[in-house]
Amino acid sequence: MSSEISPCPSASASALLSTNSRQGLDKASPSQASIARLRPYHREVALAILDSVFSRKRLTFSVEIARQGCKNELSAQLDPPLFTLHITEPKNLVKCSPTFKPQTVISIMRLKDRLNDAGFNGIWVAKLGFRLLATVNSGRLKMYLGDGSPEYQEFWLELERAQSHYRPNQTMNFYVDPTRGHDDFLMSLALLVEAANQYSPPQCQR
Numbered sequence: 001m002s003s004e005i006s007p008c009p010s011a012s013a014s015a016l017l018s019t020n021s022r023q024g025l026d027k028a029s030p031s032q033a034s035i036a037r038l039r040p041y042h043r044e045v046a047l048a049i050l051d052s053v054f055s056r057k058r059l060t061f062s063v064e065i066a067r068q069g070c071k072n073e074l075s076a077q078l079d080p081p082l083f084t085l086h087i088t089e090p091k092n093l094v095k096c097s098p099t100f101k102p103q104t105v106i107s108i109m110r111l112k113d114r115l116n117d118a119g120f121n122g123i124w125v126a127k128l129g130f131r132l133l134a135t136v137n138s139g140r141l142k143m144y145l146g147d148g149s150p151e152y153q154e155f156w157l158e159l160e161r162a163q164s165h166y167r168p169n170q171t172m173n174f175y176v177d178p179t180r181g182h183d184d185f186l187m188s189l190a191l192l193v194e195a196a197n198q199y200s201p202p203q204c205q206r
Contacts, residue, residue, distance in 0.1 A: 041065075042074045049078060053085070072103075076110035080118035105184050112187070121173075128190040129164065129172040135193045155185040162186055 038046060045063050052059040065071045075095065082093065095111075097103035115121070135141045146152050161181060164174045174190075176183035 038074065038077060039070070042070065042077075045074060046078055050081065053082060072107045072110045075107065076114040079111055080114055080120070083115075083120075084118070105188075108184065108187060128187075128194055129174040131197060132174070132190040132193050133164075133172075135197075141193065151185075154182075155189075157181065158183055158186045159189075 045061070048059075049061060051057070052061075063071075065074070079093065095107060097107060132141075146156075158176050158181065161176045162174060162183070163177065164172055166172050174186070176186060
């Protein structure tokens with residue numbers, strides 16, 4: 001992957017989303033082909049958003065999509081090209097939803113799938129994995145007493161089934177084998193630890 005990725009007139013949103021033919025899809029990258037397969041009403045929104053980013057228009061969008069209209073898929077499809085665009089810069093992308101379950105969980109799952117499809121499999125979890133491991137080993141991670149709920153049982157089941165894989169480039173991938181279940185709670189725990197490490201309590205004025 002090139003380290004010299006920056007917006008330019010030739011890298012327009014129209015070019016990114018114009019891969020309609022079967023021949024074009026075969027030649028496109030996984031991310032490009034995936035976006036090109038979005039439904040027409042999704043593609044119209046994606047085209048406008050990416051055009052704003054590539055052209056540095058700094059526009060704000062408000063989009064209304066019917067329930068079960070695959071809004072999470074649209075959001076997840078937009079993320080890989082935007083991440084790649086700023087891969088050499090310390091940028092943050094904030095995603096919000098009304099509730100953690102099911103909206104946030106679904107959003108996380110969709111984003112993971114699309115990042116993996118775009119070739120980022122194992123790369124995007126490296127920092128979270130080391131941070132989570134360090135927090136656990138230092139005794140700074142404490143869990144509440146169990147309440148016997150299905151969510152609590154699933155949480156510990158995922159932690160028991162969690163695996164890690166260390167690469168030669170000093171990155172780490174952690175996951176639950178898909179054949180043995182999901183890893184949503186595991187990833188949520190890693191994100192919570194990351195958020196806690198970045199939290200800075202407000203200072204009291206004297």
